[in-house]
Amino acid sequence: MVIPRWPPIVYNDETPAGSDTTLWDSPLASDNCPCRKPNPGMALEYLEAHPEIRASLSVMIGDTDSDVEMGRRLAAETGGCAVFRIDHRNDPEADVTFASLAEFARGVGSALEG
Structure with a gap:
């Protein structure tokens, strides 16, 4: 959710497919x-300001260790948040690791179609 070099996409069950929210830390x-x-x-x-968003259905997508750690901390605070890592190596701290952003997009596309 909060990545300075690569903007993430936040999807949840209250957000229509294709819409997104980007948050930056500065x-x-x-x-x-x-x-x-x-x-x-x-x-x-952000979650406090938007109570219609269920944190347990939110996703943190990142490409650094601090992105994954932030997702883990968010999950601990809210009771849920999936953590996806974009990296060529598997990250055991992430819920799912994709080798590239393109692979992630294909995975999301397949999930939405299925």
């Missing part, structure tokens, strides 16, 4: 902001 690490990865503050604020 404070410096020295600011120790709860909204900076791997802290889940920005995602928690």
